[in-house]
Amino acid sequence: MLNPIDAMNAALHLEGTVLDGGWTVGPRNVADPNATGGFFSVTYPVQKPDGQQGFLKVLDLGKAMSGGNFVDTLQFLTAEYAAERDLCVMCGERRLSRVVVAMDHGEFSLPGYALGAVSYIIFELATHDIRVALGQGTQIDAVLRLEYVHNLAVGLRQLHQNFVAHQDLKPSNFLLFPDDGSRRVGKIADLGRAFRRGTTSPHDGHVVPGDRSYAPPEQLYRHVYPDENTRRYAADLYQLGSLMTFLFTGTTMNALIAAELPVALHWSSYGDPYSTALPYLEDAFSRVLHGLEAEFPTAVANDMVRIVAYLCSPDAIKRGHPAARRSRSSSPFALQRVVTDIDLLVRRLSIAPAPMSGSGSGSVSA
């Protein structure tokens, strides 16, 4: 049964509505595991008469009314929505091939509802997020996983080249789409927490703009690097390395570090400056890397560990491809060389003889 606010909230009653562009709204996703987006949106499947499908994300103004401070929450929600919309539009206009882009967006008022204003964005519809694909039991070998990592790195590079930092890269935000051929292609989704140079977003002032579970350690220890590039782009690099680790181990870098870190030094208990915690984190990280050697495909394990090492260094200033960090003409966090590194690994792994058995093969079957 709907509460009074929900009953007068148009965002929750869009099923059957036909939007501009001919999109017909399907039944609302209720806590859809595959849904992307923040806590202040509702989602629906949408379809065009020609069969093209999409994913509708609608701003949920009702959440503002259930929050503590209506005006502030409303302002926050609308600013967040506008920032994401503009960003998605920009990504679409610039044809970022490895980022989920907006196919359409708009606003209208649905009569008969006190909260009748509906602001929406329609995204291309993914088949799954990466976790569902990996867990479905289909044969996803190490080469394909590395290709997904490559997709991720390319997507992130495309964002960074447009002066956008994602800030919330996590497994559920890496979606797979059917490609023209038989393989699927991975794209980065959910720019709701993104930073875009030259614009403001409600998350810009947050020490942890994204999901805490995947945040880089400097954010977890509440440290704010004074340099904006380090604060934004280096954080993305950490999350890229963490996702790379997740694709091959099913665990995130934060979990692996936390498991190595003495309880007293964990970010949930250690309140002293980040600089004092860094040597301990670097030590824990060193042990994580040592353990990862056995988890990655044997043929490329050393190189993968090397990549994770420079992407996930606890000291954000040390992140980035070594050549990019040496270069005076590019950003230390530039991803071009990372993409090349991963591309090379994909090729090497695809021609490497398959291991007979045991760990480190990186393949899964069910």
Place this chain on the structure above:
Amino acid sequence: MTVEQGEDEREVIPRWRPFESSIRTGELDALSPAPLEAIEPELGKLRDEYEKTRNPFIAGDLLSALVASKAKQSEIDQLAEAILLSGDAEDSLQRFATRLLNPDETPDEQGDRLRPTSIDASRAVVRRMRRLLRHDPRNAVRRVDLALAQLTLGNRDAARRQIRAALSLAPSNRFVLRSTVRFLISENAPDEAVFVLRHSEQREQDPWILAATLSAAQLADMPVAHARQAREMLSSQDFAPRDLSELASELATLEIHAGRMKRARLLFQQALIDPNENSVAQADWASSVSGLTLPQELLQIARGYEARSRAFAREGNWNAATSEGIAWQRDEPFALEPALNTSYAAALGLEDFDTALEVARIGLRSNPEDALLRNNAAYAAASLGRVNEAREFMDGIQGFDDESGFNTFQATHGLVLFREGNFPAGRLKYQEALDGFARSARRDLIPMATILWALEEIRIGSSLSTNLVKHARRYAKESDHPDTPLLLERLNRRVAQSPLSEEQFQ
């Protein structure tokens, strides 16, 4: 004749233990707790996804989030068990889940007691750390651990290189700074330690580092420049009593040196609210020199080996003093103090010369030039009849810092000559030792040296023994040295066992 560390010279010098042991002491905990962060909404979404799908990778995602956020252990265990039971997760996730369910046992104090001090064990640490540092040369924590193992093996130059590298990598880290201070003090360079600490930005914020600064300055005979800052920290309410314990102890020690006992007592009260073992050892020392009363239950503190060893020695419980001393040396195998005190307790208190020699040998690895420790090793070796070995220890002695040390050595030399069969020369050395003590401030050692000489004369059945025993007994009556009664009792026992009658010794 053996010697122990003087009772008038203890400062609150930071302990130096391997990183994992230091963590367990709580000395590396943050000064400020982290603020509480709400992550339940994010976890809630993952929980819903997992419940609906039971997808193994979503399970891994949830498990990762739970571990990263230090969620309730029961929930982590439950999910880890579910992952293992389902069997459809990848090997790596299953290994992670297994590891979470079977964490490494954290060694307790018993583990410290069993920590090997052998050369092989230290070499194994060196090999392991070198391997690790090959992959991660910027790991300051492990460079400090490598330095500790190198120092334990006696490789001071290698230890110095590692400490310098660690300090340049992590100049504001408490573990690195305190370990550096302890290393420099072991190098007899407390002034350099003060220099390092005074250039650390953490000194002004961290009472653990300020305490080390004060103690190093005291050892270096430098003016105490931060006492006011220390007092402000102690009264600021910004720190937990545990974090202030060493600082209050060291400040109290300064007050004792200045003769302000009332202030010292008040500061020790503050230090002992939630002390670490170093503060307890300091308070125990203070109780022996300043009349401070140390609550006896504090001696049971974890890793309180030094305090217990000293307290047992004062009580004349030499078995316990030696046992705690050995544990103290296992805790700080590079340190001079446990080697000196434990070799003294084992040799003089128990006549367990094998243990005394072993303890002294371990200490000499890191302190090969220490004359007093060489003296103790020579005394133990000679008492075992291994005179060539004793000679080797004696030959390495470059000189003594004070007259008392030299006179003690003269007595040991006398023992070695006796054991070599050169009795006249041995008597000469014992006599020189007695004359030296008579001229020095350590007249309290005359009875002990006389007894030890008399014991040698009895052992060889010399006619001079009767006269010496008479002298020794007379001196012992007037002695205020706490260990004289022990030696006197031993002398009386040997007299009773000798072929001569007691009357001849009267």
